[in-house]
Amino acid sequence: MALISYADSALSILPPLVAISLAIVTRKVLLSLGVGILIGIMMLTGFSLSGTVSEVMTRxxxxxxxxxxxxxxxxxxxxFLLSMGILMALISVSGGTRALAQWARGRIKSARDAKLMTIMLGLVIFIDDYFNALLVGNVSRPVTDHHRVSREKLAYCIDTTSAPVCVVSPISTWGAYIMSLLAGILVTYEVTGESALSAFVTMIPFNYYALVAFSLLICVAVMRLDFGPMATAEERAQRGDLWDAGKGVPPGEEVGLPEAKGGHFLNFAAPVVLLVLLVTSLMLYSGAAALAESGTAFTLIGALENADGSWAMVTSGVITTALTAVVMLGQGVAPSLLGKAFIKGVQSMLPAVYILLMAWTIAGVISDIETGKYLAGLADGVLSPAFVPVIVFLLAAAAAFSTGTSYGTFAIMLPIAANMAISLEPAILMPSMAAVLAGGVFGDHCSPISDTTILSSTGSGCHHIDHVATQLPYALLAALISACSYIMLGLTESLWLGLATAALGLVIAVFVLRAVSRSADQESAATS
Known part of the structure; x- marks a missing residue:
């Protein structure tokens, strides 16, 4: 049956609004996503019972x-998600996780150093946000656990060094995708003197949210600027409770596995290095093969744009897991213990798989109900070019938050922002498109139905809604500073005044947060 469109109706925001609100209030993610999916499908089928049942089965x-x-x-x-669970369980059984903690104990001296190590890994592993979230979390977790860094803080470090870093990196799957969109826009509006790559690079300093969010993360990690739910989580972690035990074991956390004697640092490092090399190599290989098939000359950006990232990651995960298991057998680890690791590894990832499947389903429903188009259409009444950057930033944020996808938001909003800029003031073309990227990352960064947010929770072994709740205040603060910067940019058409506004806003925020955290520390000391 034909599905009903809601592109021109405010009702299009109802399914994501219900799902997100329920998730925050009830903290039951699967139930909330299920209700949002059901409402969306009922709307699409005109509330037909038979149509709803049929559409649910189809999806x-x-x-x-x-x-x-x-x-x-x-x-x-x-x-790839399941293979990562198995691999980390195998590494734990081999004694590699314990060996990493012992190795780091002599080198990582404090919680601050553990957080900075996590951030550094996030900067290095920038090729894909999924890969970043899962790998960095699993590598850093033993070290941050040792220094009693809450899993919520670890998830915040991971999430803020995945999408915000990938969106300003031309050599990443995100960069390649964005440049493919920019290429079409530049041709459509006959923008000469700019290639997709040069346009992307030009837009980097205008991406205020990515720059502010990352800078704020560094300040939080170094100065312990904890407030709101994050302060509560960090206080709990200092008592030895790394996550909220009252909510059960979080996805991605394997427990109860015995460890083989004589574990070595290489039991951890070798599989991780092999995995990184394989993923990078296979992504470039698949991209090069696609370019050769189309008769296009090889370029690094072109290979990334055409790479089959999901195939590269799952293939690398399976190969690395298999080789790790073979090496462990050679080291004398009992096959029965390997079997237990396989089972535990899969079980640890199943909750995240369920959430991800539901998130993909509601993303499809929201796409068909055209929530993003409705939100993007709200920009049509904007006439003043000075406010175009901040308005497209906010609309892109609303679209990404509601749909849980930055990619979809970019595809919808970049052409709209370009059309508005060209029609009103061509000089704001690049800033306006950069504002779309910034808004998309912000909305995705704090959306409970975002796959990147889900995988950041999984990689860090943190309850998903706890990650959303603790990260949200920092994301909102970075977004507020960014919005002020876009207003300044629009009024003055000056990149430097926009950046200066962002820097000033960050300094004020750090000063206030430092005063708040010191006051909280004094109250805690007085009551203890």
Missing amino acids: VTGLVWDGESLQSWNLNTIG
């Missing part, structure tokens, strides 16, 4: 089979 099977072929991207992503 459930569509996660695996699209009617003609397997949904390889979905299956590969889930496969």
Whole structure:
């Protein structure tokens, strides 16, 4: 049956609004996503009972089979998630996790150093946000656990060094995707003297949210600027409770596995290094093969743009897991223990898989109900070019928050921002498109239905809604500073005044947060 469109109706925001609100209030993510999906499908089918049942079945099977072929991207992503769970369980059984903690104990002297190590890893592993979230979390967790850094703080460090870093990196899957969109926009509006790469690089300093969010993270890590739910989580971690035990074991956390004697640092480092090398190599290989098939000359950006990232990650995960298991057998680890590690590794990732499947489903429903188009259409009444950057920033943020996807937001909002800028004031073309990227990352950064947010929670072994609740105040603060910067940019058309506004806003925020955290420390000391 034909689905009903709500592109021109405010009702289009109802399904994501219900799902997100319920998730925050009830903290039951699967239930909340399920209710949002059901409401959206009922709206699409005109509240027909038979149509709703049929559409639900179609979308459930569509996660695996699209009617003609397997949904390889979905299956590969889930496969990589499960392989990471198995790999980390194997490393734990081998004694590698304990050996890493012992190795780091002599080098990472404090919680601050542990957080900075996590941030540094996030900067180094910038090629893909999924890969970043899962790998950095699993590598850093033993070290941050030793120094009693809460899992919520670890998740914040991971999430803020994944999408915000990828969105300003041309050599990443994000950069390649964005440049493919920019290439079409530049041709459409006959912008000469700019390639997609040069336009992307030009836009980097205008991406105020990414710059402010990352800078704020550094300040929080170095100065312990904890407030709100994050302060509560950090206080709990100092008592030895790294996550809220009252909510059960978080996804991604394997427990109860025995460890083999004689574990070595290489039991941890070798699989991780192999995994990074394999993922990078296979992504470039698949991209190069696609370019060769189309008769296009090889370029690094072109290879990344055409790379099959999900295939590269699952293939690398399977190979690394298999080789790690073989090496462990050679070291005398009992096959029965390896079997337990496989089972525990899969079990540890199943909650995240369920959430991810539901998030993909509601993303499809929201796409069909055209929430993003409705929100983007709100920009049509804007006439003053001075306020175009801040308005497209806020609309892109609302679209990404509601839909849980930055990629979809970029595809919808970049052409709209370009059209508005060209029509009103061509000089604000690059700033306006950069504001879309910034808003998309901000909305995605704090959306409970974002796959990147889900995987950051999983990689850090943190309860998902706890991650959302503790990160949200920092994201909102960075967004407020960014919005002020875009207003200054629009009024003055000066990149430097916009950056100066961002820097001033960051300094004021740090000063206030430092005063708040010191006051909280004094109260805590007085009551203890």
